[in-house]
Amino acid sequence: VSVSDEPQTGMSGEDRLIARYFRPLAQAPGAFGLADDAAVLVPPPGWDLVLKTDPIISGVHFFPDDPPDAVARKALRVNLSDLAAKGAIPAGFLLALALPPNTSEHWLGHFAQALGADADRYQCPLLGGDTDATPGLLTVSITAFGIVPHGTMVLRSGAKVGDHVVVSGTVGDAALGLRLRRALPGGPTPAAPVRDHLLARYQIPEPRTGLAETLRRHASAAMDISDGLVGDLVKLCRASRVSAQINTAQLPLSEAARSMLDSDPGLLDTMLTGGDDYEVLCTIPSAHLAAFRSSAAATDIAVTVIGQVVAGSVGPRFTDARGQARSFERPSFSHF
Amino acid sequence: VSVSDEPQTGMSGEDRLIARYFRPLAQAPGAFGLADDAAVLVPPPGWDLVLKTDPIISGVHFFPDDPPDAVARKALRVNLSDLAAKGAIPAGFLLALALPPNTSEHWLGHFAQALGADADRYQCPLLGGDTDATPGLLTVSITAFGIVPHGTMVLRSGAKVGDHVVVSGTVGDAALGLRLRRALPGGPTPAAPVRDHLLARYQIPEPRTGLAETLRRHASAAMDISDGLVGDLVKLCRASRVSAQINTAQLPLSEAARSMLDSDPGLLDTMLTGGDDYEVLCTIPSAHLAAFRSSAAATDIAVTVIGQVVAGSVGPRFTDARGQARSFERPSFSHF
Numbered sequence: 001v002s003v004s005d006e007p008q009t010g011m012s013g014e015d016r017l018i019a020r021y022f023r024p025l026a027q028a029p030g031a032f033g034l035a036d037d038a039a040v041l042v043p044p045p046g047w048d049l050v051l052k053t054d055p056i057i058s059g060v061h062f063f064p065d066d067p068p069d070a071v072a073r074k075a076l077r078v079n080l081s082d083l084a085a086k087g088a089i090p091a092g093f094l095l096a097l098a099l100p101p102n103t104s105e106h107w108l109g110h111f112a113q114a115l116g117a118d119a120d121r122y123q124c125p126l127l128g129g130d131t132d133a134t135p136g137l138l139t140v141s142i143t144a145f146g147i148v149p150h151g152t153m154v155l156r157s158g159a160k161v162g163d164h165v166v167v168s169g170t171v172g173d174a175a176l177g178l179r180l181r182r183a184l185p186g187g188p189t190p191a192a193p194v195r196d197h198l199l200a201r202y203q204i205p206e207p208r209t210g211l212a213e214t215l216r217r218h219a220s221a222a223m224d225i226s227d228g229l230v231g232d233l234v235k236l237c238r239a240s241r242v243s244a245q246i247n248t249a250q251l252p253l254s255e256a257a258r259s260m261l262d263s264d265p266g267l268l269d270t271m272l273t274g275g276d277d278y279e280v281l282c283t284i285p286s287a288h289l290a291a292f293r294s295s296a297a298a299t300d301i302a303v304t305v306i307g308q309v310v311a312g313s314v315g316p317r318f319t320d321a322r323g324q325a326r327s328f329e330r331p332s333f334s335h336f
Numbered sequence: 337v338s339v340s341d342e343p344q345t346g347m348s349g350e351d352r353l354i355a356r357y358f359r360p361l362a363q364a365p366g367a368f369g370l371a372d373d374a375a376v377l378v379p380p381p382g383w384d385l386v387l388k389t390d391p392i393i394s395g396v397h398f399f400p401d402d403p404p405d406a407v408a409r410k411a412l413r414v415n416l417s418d419l420a421a422k423g424a425i426p427a428g429f430l431l432a433l434a435l436p437p438n439t440s441e442h443w444l445g446h447f448a449q450a451l452g453a454d455a456d457r458y459q460c461p462l463l464g465g466d467t468d469a470t471p472g473l474l475t476v477s478i479t480a481f482g483i484v485p486h487g488t489m490v491l492r493s494g495a496k497v498g499d500h501v502v503v504s505g506t507v508g509d510a511a512l513g514l515r516l517r518r519a520l521p522g523g524p525t526p527a528a529p530v531r532d533h534l535l536a537r538y539q540i541p542e543p544r545t546g547l548a549e550t551l552r553r554h555a556s557a558a559m560d561i562s563d564g565l566v567g568d569l570v571k572l573c574r575a576s577r578v579s580a581q582i583n584t585a586q587l588p589l590s591e592a593a594r595s596m597l598d599s600d601p602g603l604l605d606t607m608l609t610g611g612d613d614y615e616v617l618c619t620i621p622s623a624h625l626a627a628f629r630s631s632a633a634a635t636d637i638a639v640t641v642i643g644q645v646v647a648g649s650v651g652p653r654f655t656d657a658r659g660q661a662r663s664f665e666r667p668s669f670s671h672f
Binding site: 030032035036037038039040041042043045046048049050051052053054055057059060061082083085086088094096098127128129130132133134135136137139141143145146148150153155156157223224239 | 386424
């Protein structure tokens, strides 16, 4: 119940909104068509639940004028990216929406349609949720559930000295895309295909769900890269009480990122500390490397060794092709 | 990563905040001391997970000047109230905080302390979460997990003709408390003890966790009353495809509410449609009534029969002691 008695938005009934836009997404048995107060999830015997919540707020995690389908995809996928890095198979999600008065039904319709398409694509059904009118910012709070065989969630803390440091896909595209999206002054002006690739990589994360089983079998530690490779590797090393040696010449870069970097080598800082990659960062014991590569190859997701885990309590060292050390002023994005 | 490059709040590091205020609450094994990207919940074999998310937003669900301990309790308890009504035993929760720049560490400290005390009290540990700085409204998004033996979650949809309609505790206190909190003009001015009781009932919900097992054993349908008895009974009846006949003279009222009602009988509308009761509304088959009463008596939570489930597709009928029908202009709070 609202603490104020101000007139609410013109939309006529929370129940009608939910029935029209979100009930079609809630076909799983435990969702009860969103007609109950809570949802049920029946975990397969012997499997653990993996739990993740990562809300996105308008103007903080996405642009207020981003299209509703992009907002929907980002809201779900940032959570699925974490589940994938933990080795978990998606099992369902809860959605809490805070909607400002100017939210149109047109917006909601496109949002729900894209969310439903992703729920199908990742086999992660809507199980329940909550809708509030807010005088504040549009907020999409998703809590996602995954499953892993008992005791097999891949932690941040298992990296051992001698393991290979591996990343999936390419790094740095999204940070360059955000830079373009914000239209910051300076820097090279890319050609349209380069620009489109980088903007898409920023706007629509690709959770590496296909790698989950490979990671469970072969990774000693894993996490997704959401705050930049440098800062996230610092966190993984700290949790594992190790350090790492990374060769920046081995970093997997898209053609688009490489063309930007050729014009302005200083962009490497942005690419490695800017975040939003939603790739997997993991460590693979040497004895597992061949099997890991072969298992990953079957998923069509590229994986690249970028360095090694080494002993030490200092932060990971980044060196270039000539062995020159690189340092980063602001290793990771932080909200505070 | 933030879409803007504006200066963030003065607080020095999300990691430090989490370590200082929230890590002490995350002692469950699956929480990994909040040092991993996701949490693990291991459900007991043969039990289902019950999932609920109900965020609270400053100025919408609580007053911006409410004390931090009251905000913490409300944030967790509104979710625990749902779990209790579904027959579920609390198992843990995720916490996503969106903090405006003026949030002080003093506020956070008291918030975390009260949240930890409630997590202990209800044996519902913090498992994980997320913290964002926001230019918007303080928002506390809790997703709570409960467990029930497989297939035993109590639904809204099981009420049958002839069942007794039952509520726990007393109804209407919180709606009167909110009225006092908002200092609306008109209405009686209560004595201090009456005022204190009603304000407390509004500010600090008491989830009926103790009733969970009793409900699983004996209730044909249940939900918590969060949007007012009238509107929530409409929802339960609609889900169960039945109607109900309620005698308002049988409604359990606190002494404080009764004294207010004696001064102004028109307040009954507020009490039954105003919400925030967080009591359980359930239906009990006649054959179970004695056993239900006896099981509830052992929990020290009052339960009161207020009417019967009847056939029909019209809304529930409320009549007073003289058999006069009452109608309600706005049966339930809706955000839209």
